[in-house]
Amino acid sequence: MRQMRNGWTREMKRNLKIMVSRAGGLLLGVGSMMLATGCGGGSAAAKPEEAPKLVTVVPVVQRQFEDRVEVSGAIEARNTALVTPRLPGVIEELYVEEGDPVKAGETRLFAIDRVKLEKAVEVARQGLAVARLSRLERQANLERAQAVLDKARIDYERRKRLFEEEQIGTKDEVEQLESAFIQAQAGVKHAQALVDLAEEQERQAEANLAIAEKDLQDAVVAAPIDGVVSQRFQDVGDMGQPGRPVLRIDDLQELEASAFLPARHYDRVQPGKTRMEIRIEGRLVGAFPVSYKSPTIDPALRVFEVKCRVPAGQAVPGQLAEVRLVLDRREGLGVPREALTRLEDRQGVYTVQDGVARLIAVEAGAENDGWVEVRSEALRPGVPVITEGRFLVSDGARVEVRSQGS
Template sequence: MQTPKLLAPTAKNSISDSGKIRAGIIFLLLLGISLLGFWITRGQGPGAAENQGVNLKQAIPVVVAKPIRQVFEHRVATQGNIEAKYTALVSPRIPGTLEKIFVDEGDGVVAGKTRLFTIDSVKLEQNAMIQEHALAIARCGHQQALANLEKVKADLDKAGLDFKRFERLLKNHNTTQDTFELQQSRYLQVSAVYKLAQAQAALAAEQVRQAEAALAIAKKDLSDTTVLAPISGRISRRFKEPGEMGSPGQPVVQIVDTSSLEVSAFLPSTLYALVTPGRTPLEVTVSGTALHLQTISYKSQAIEPKLRTFEIKALLTDISKDVAPGSMAEVTAILDRREQWGVPAEAVLTRGGKSVLFTLDGAGLARQHSVHTGLESNGRVEILDKDVSG
């Protein structure tokens, strides 16, 4: 009796069986996809409400409120700088070598008292001495001219007496015509010499005044070698050192008056007419600290043509010592302030390019109104229409 044999599958049979398995899997996937699409199209899936186009009416909650009276402000915020109202760039009045500089950066100075620097004064001292001698010479010349004038005046008086005497003698026929004419000629000559002496005396007097003026200038130049502080304040910068050349127009030190500060800022040209110096209030914040409400004290007389802006300034009052020139400031100009009816900003909608507002009538139905809005402040909008706001 033979034992039965198990037939092992050949390679060909294995490949055939694997193909059948893969075909079965693909068929099952296609069937699943078809059933899923049918399920969705029949309205059983999560997007069924959207596919069937079901229109669900949703209730929108609203809040009904009355307009209230409040203060609206037209505010324009910008940035500005803290500046000293009074500054001085001090330069020598005359050219020369800087001999000494008595101050340094940070030092306090008093107007008309504190010495800042000196210019080499040797030549100016000598020039002053020369002008003093010139004045003395001019005064001596004036005295000489006056003395000569007195001498000529005496000669003129004697010549006048002689002329009158010979005139009487000629009338009485006691002298000749020739002798009379000689006396007359002498009188006229002395008269001319007297006028010349008067002119010389006047010239000498003018020369004295000229010498006095030259001496005053020499003394002024000598005094200008020592420059005093023109304003009170502190030395903010020192530009030169002793031994360097100084000349008018080239500053040696800069003085800043820290006791009088102002804020400077620029606004758009469209707001020019809304700013009134002495009346328009200004809010200023420096380094996070809000200062007291200020008032614009200056508005530039012309608009800057390139940037289309204009400058405003406000003199700061009641400021702390921590505020220094050069600090940046947050500036807000309050250009208008008025009390008016206002509604929440979200209540004003835009329909057809116009602002509209919905109100309730007597029956509790919403009615749309076209409105004219004004300023906006603290999330509320100003309503200018009296029939709606009231």
């Protein structure tokens, strides 16, 4: 037992020595690291100098700026006509198709109930003939009554004179002849009244014939203007009504562009002076003076209409147009759109002075073709402003100009 206890004691002492030796080595290593760190602490705490930011600059330029309004518009025919029947009836014939050219007053377009109206004319002519014969008959009766009156007057006056001067005949005979004379006068008046009535009936028959002939003439509708048939709204067999269009005609020789502008520009648009630049599908048609400005502003939409003439052959009615109006031109300082920086409630540009970025506040104006009009007492033509890299810099930051644009 004692030997065993002595063996354990020697073994424990040997293990304890090994543990103390290892712990000492570990402490020595940690101490060495701390010494190394302490010695190098001064160089690690020093902050390295930041490299300049690479930027691209473009010089400020003096150029012309325009106050422009760009809107969408439409091409229209200056002269158009919606052709409607002049009287109700069935459309019996259509003489034209869409796309056909027409001549004002010459080209027939369509016919309404022509057969019916031709019969009405024939009936009116017969009525006039009957009225004319009736008048002739009654005029003959008037002449006959006038002859009877003349005979009765002569007989009465002769018998009366003989009775009064020579006492020939009786008073009763004189009174009978007087009565016949009075009846003859009444007969003439009656015959004259019938003649007057017949003449009035004849005039009425003539008017009826004129109306029937006018209706027949109106049954065939001719083109009211020169142009081209652009639309057909009804076909043969449809019921035509006055006010309901059958065809549309557009004069392709006189075109105009129409557009609506915001009300705030009303006073700046001057007919004859302000020009409208017209583009169709990217193609420049031309710039033409305003030929029309609406005398009023739409109170609901707050817009007003402007128009300009467009040369024939350059466009087609119904095409959409890109319309640009130049309301003012002036010289000013300009910078590329990419140079403008917005900071909260202000705008500015970064310039480069001795390798340092400087923020200059500006007042921005018109923007034309990628250039923005700017106003600032600190800017002048030729001053470089940062375009690429402006989001990487701040006021006072060191920069290096990588390239210079134009």
